[in-house]
Every structure is written in structure tokens, then in C-alpha cells.
Amino acid sequence: xxxxxxxxxxxxxxxxxxxxxxxxxxxxxxxxxxxxxxxxxxxxxxxxxxxxxxxxxxxxxxxxxxxxxxxxxxxxxxxxxxxxxxxxxxxxxxxxxxxxxxxxxxxxxxxxxxxxxxxxxxxxxxxxxxxxxxxxxxxxxxxxxxxxxxxxxxxxxxxxxxxxxxxxxxxxxxxxxxxxxxxxxxxxx
Numbered sequence: 239x240x241x242x243x244x245x246x247x248x249x250x251x252x253x254x255x256x257x258x259x260x261x262x263x264x265x266x267x268x269x270x271x272x273x274x275x276x277x278x279x280x281x282x283x284x285x286x287x288x289x290x291x292x293x294x295x296x297x298x299x300x301x302x303x304x305x306x307x308x309x310x311x312x313x314x315x316x317x318x319x320x321x322x323x324x325x326x327x328x329x330x331x332x333x334x335x336x337x338x339x340x341x342x343x344x345x346x347x348x349x350x351x352x353x354x355x356x357x358x359x360x361x362x363x364x365x366x367x368x369x370x371x372x373x374x375x376x377x378x379x380x381x382x383x384x385x386x387x388x389x390x391x392x393x394x395x396x397x398x399x400x401x402x403x404x405x406x407x408x409x410x411x412x413x414x415x416x417x418x419x420x421x422x423x424x425x426x427x
Contacts, residue, residue, distance in 0.1 A: 265360060268289050269329045270327045270331070272332040273333070285308050292312075298313060320348045320351070325352070337365075338388060353425045357424070358424050359423045366394065409421055409422045
């Protein structure tokens with residue numbers, strides 16, 4: 239287990255595992271996971287629905303051991319410039335990635351571009367909470383947090399951009415005092 243997994247362990251046990259169980263299993267067909275990191279999502283995919291999975295990350299971990307019962311290919315790349323033709327994937331998955339990308343709007347457009355018409359986008363992110371006290375705390379912490387946490391931005395609201403970018407949101411929710419937002423958006427045909 240690496241440092242990130244240890245640091246995230248309380249959040250995984252308390253919040254994220256349940257969200258992952260409820261939405262990742264809905265991925266199907268040819269799947270692209272953006273920012274696979276330590277591969278924590280791999281165990282939640284439904285093998286009966288997955289044709290193959292490509293994991294894209296800035297820091298490729300080719301030695302990452304996957305016990306997945308479906309083909310997995312790990313590649314190095316940027317979410318702002320996905321190296322795939324238009325309409326290549328049935329499902330795109332990202333969990334805890336959009337708060338750290340440099341150009342959020344470009345990433346969302348890239349997801350739309352590589353998804354087939356009717357394909358789904360599964361996402362989980364931490365966001366700026368709606369609660370005023372928490373929101374103020376997140377804004378204050380964000381003055382230094384991105385510098386010490388690899389660009390992690392505490393004040394992003396990617397769900398708002400996803401909602402207005404050519405997806406029909408079929409499922410969505412919040413957890414952990416609205417700090418985490420998740421959903422499944424279907425690309426409009």
C-alpha cells in the first residue's frame with residue numbers, strides 16, 4: 239500500500255467505497271478510466287459487462303498488478319489530450335481527478351469526444367461544499383493546498399460543467415457533507 243492509499247483509507251472506508259460500489263459496476267463495453275492511480279476502481283467493475291479497460295494516468299504504473307478478469311491496458315497520458323479517435327468508448331470513468339486537471343473544460347470536451355453516442359461518463363469528485371462554513375474553510379485552505387497536494391484544487395465544481403456539457407445526468411448524489419459529488423451522465427446522441 240502506498241502513501242496515497244494510506245492517506246485516503248479513512249475516506250475510502252467511510253464514504254468512497256460505497257459510492258464506488260454503487261456506480262463503477264455500471265461501466266460497460268470498451269472502458270477508459272482517466273487517472274486510474276493505484277487501481278482502486280478495478281475491483282468494482284462488473285467483469286460480465288467489460289470488454290476491455292484502458293487506464294490512462296500521468297504517472298503510469300506498469301508494474302501495477304491487476305487481478306481483473308478482463309483485459310487491462312495501462313498507458314501514460316493527459317486527460318486534456320486523450321490519444322483516441324472520436325467515439326471510441328462506451329464508458330469513461332474518472333474518480334478524484336477533475337479537481338487537479340489544468341483545464342477542466344477541455345477534459346470534459348475530451349470525454350464527450352471519445353464517448354460513443356449514448357455512452358456513459360461515471361464520475362466522483364470532491365467539490366466546494368455548499369455549506370457556507372465548510373466552503374469558507376475550503377477556500378482558505380485552497381490558498382496553500384494545491385502547492386502541497388499535487389495541484390489538488392478544493393474549490394472546483396466540475397459537476398456544474400458536466401451538467402451543462404452535453405450529458406443527461408441519470409444518477410447523481412452527494413456524500414460527506416456534500417464534499418463528494420458523484421454521478422453517471424449519458425452522452426446525448
